[in-house]
Amino acid sequence: MLGFFVFAFSDLTVMALIGYTNYIMPSLTPRSVQFGVRIPPDRIRDSSIARLTRNFRIEIVMVTALIMIAALILAFNLGTDAPLGYSILAELIAVWSSYYFTRRKLRSIKIKMGWTRGYVQKIPAPASRINYKSHLKIYLIIPPAMAIALTALAAIVFYPLMPSQIVVAFSGTKPVKFVIKSLATVMIPVYYQLFILAATAFTFLIYRRVRIEPEYPDLVSSAMRQLELRSRLYFSISVFITFMDFGILMSGMADWEMIPGIFSELSILPTIFGLIAMVYVISEGVKKIKQNYSYETGAAENLPKIMNRDDDRFWKMGFIYYNREDPAMMVPKRFGLGYTINLGNILSWVILTVIVAAIAIAFME
Amino acid sequence: MTFMVEIDDSLETPIYAQIRLSIISGIRSGELRRGDILMPSRELAKSLGINYHTVNKAYDILIREGFLFRDKKKRTIVSGWNPREEKKYLRQWEDLERNLIDEAMARGIPSSTIMDIVRHVIDSVKN
Incomplete structure (x- = not known):
């Protein structure tokens, strides 16, 4: 029963966080890209965008609440947490649909009203005195590294007290799979932690090479905003994986029979708290970034008639980037944080194939 | 202050010529000063979403014209005007x-x- 409540709490928290992240997403994306549509500077404050944003947010709140309630009722009636897991998928589809239709509406308004008429469209890029790689700080590795060191230390200290066979899998609170105790087998939690750290570091190293996209009318300020947001994202993920590592340590302690097996089920909780911390760090960061790098769009008639190139045509369904002319393999997401691949680049297909193959192999095993 | 290169791919002027003019304009306005290091051509090309040979071509012309030079580390640096x-x-x-x-x-x-x-x-x- 405890397992059911822990999973219900975890799934519901994840659903709430997905809802909240999407609720604040219009504030996180670059100002000249609203719902995946390139907007000229004098239209950023347009009433139709404000209306669409309001409607999108209402949809997100309603969809999240409805799916959470429906999943909870189903889970209680069936006595299993399975509906909660599927409901996360349902929420993701619903949120994406809401984005997709909002984008379509905005795009048709933009085309119908001729928003880009009379505008010179340019592609700006920083060419000096900006080092966007330096925003990834090496000290971000310290918190997860310390959590890993603590886990390794616990494995060594508790080694003599551990049973001769170590639990590696539970079914509920019942241990179902064992391995013989050795220094290599008690370090299994550390291997997981190292894998997570390596995968995160790899993702960060790619992300720091992904371009930023300065926006008219204030190219420098908008570039700095994007870089600061990236810094916040790095920091929040470092916090998240540190919490996750503590969850793994907790699970390891249960596997080593140093704490009751029930903690194995509770070990998801630090990860959930980590997710909450991550979203908190990002949303607080956005407030600070807005204060530090605010720029006024000014009165529409005073703005020079220059806008970022209308690149909507390269974004299929609002989230798939396909541009054969673009040598970049990774580009910033159109709606959301992080990056996505350019499917117009042959190398992207190679990487995609490798990832799909790796996932398929992992599932087969 | 960060200097931005701006290009317009709808113009008939070739992109390399636009990059060249953008950098010259930066030097004239003082946004680019003697000793400023420019982005490596590969990175600037990725940021602009264009082929890196195009950026290289612009850099090479500017080097020949004396506005830029390459140091031993192959960095492209603004030399100003001789x-x-x-x-x-x-x-x-x-x-x-x-x-x-x-x-x-x-x-x-x-x-x-x-x-x-x-x-x-x-x-x-x-x-």
């Missing part, structure tokens, strides 16, 4: 100008109009 090149440059510039004025006069445009256009261009560049 006064020793001035006489040679002015001679080239006069030839170009002579050709343009010749062509305009052949089309019957009066010299006063040509002078007005030159003044207007100087003012717009300054602003």
Whole structure:
């Protein structure tokens, strides 16, 4: 029963966080890209965008609440947490649909009203005195590294007290799979932690090479905003994986029979708290970034008639980037944080194939 | 302050020429100063979403013209303007100008109009 409540709490928290992240997403994306549509500077404050944003947010709140309630009722009636897991998928589809239709509406308004008429469209890029790689700080590795060191230390200290066979899998609170105790087998939690750290570091190293996209009318300020947001994202993920590592340590302690097996089920909780911390760090960061790098769009008639190139045509369904002319393999997401691949680049297909193959192999095993 | 290169891919002017002009304009306005290191051509190309040979071409022309140079670490650096090149440059510039004025006069445009256009261009560049 405890397992059911822990999973219900975890799934519901994840659903709430997905809802909240999407609720604040219009504030996180670059100002000249609203719902995946390139907007000229004098239209950023347009009433139709404000209306669409309001409607999108209402949809997100309603969809999240409805799916959470429906999943909870189903889970209680069936006595299993399975509906909660599927409901996360349902929420993701619903949120994406809401984005997709909002984008379509905005795009048709933009085309119908001729928003880009009379505008010179340019592609700006920083060419000096900006080092966007330096925003990834090496000290971000310290918190997860310390959590890993603590886990390794616990494995060594508790080694003599551990049973001769170590639990590696539970079914509920019942241990179902064992391995013989050795220094290599008690370090299994550390291997997981190292894998997570390596995968995160790899993702960060790619992300720091992904371009930023300065926006008219204030190219420098908008570039700095994007870089600061990236810094916040790095920091929040470092916090998240540190919490996750503590969850793994907790699970390891249960596997080593140093704490009751029930903690194995509770070990998801630090990860959930980590997710909450991550979203908190990002949303607080956005407030600070807005204060530090605010720029006024000014009165529409005073703005020079220059806008970022209308690149909507390269974004299929609002989230798939396909541009054969673009040598970049990774580009910033159109709606959301992080990056996505350019499917117009042959190398992207190679990487995609490798990832799909790796996932398929992992599932087969 | 960060210097931004701006290109417009709908123009007939080739992209490499636009990058060249953008950098020259940066040097003239003081946004780019002597010793400033420019982005490596590969990175600038990725940021602009264009082929890196295009950026290389612009950099190479600017190096030949003396606005940029490459150091031992292969970094592309702003060299500013070398006064020793001035006489040679002015001679080239006069030839170009002579050709343009010749062509305009052949089309019957009066010299006063040509002078007005030159003044207007100087003012717009300054602003």
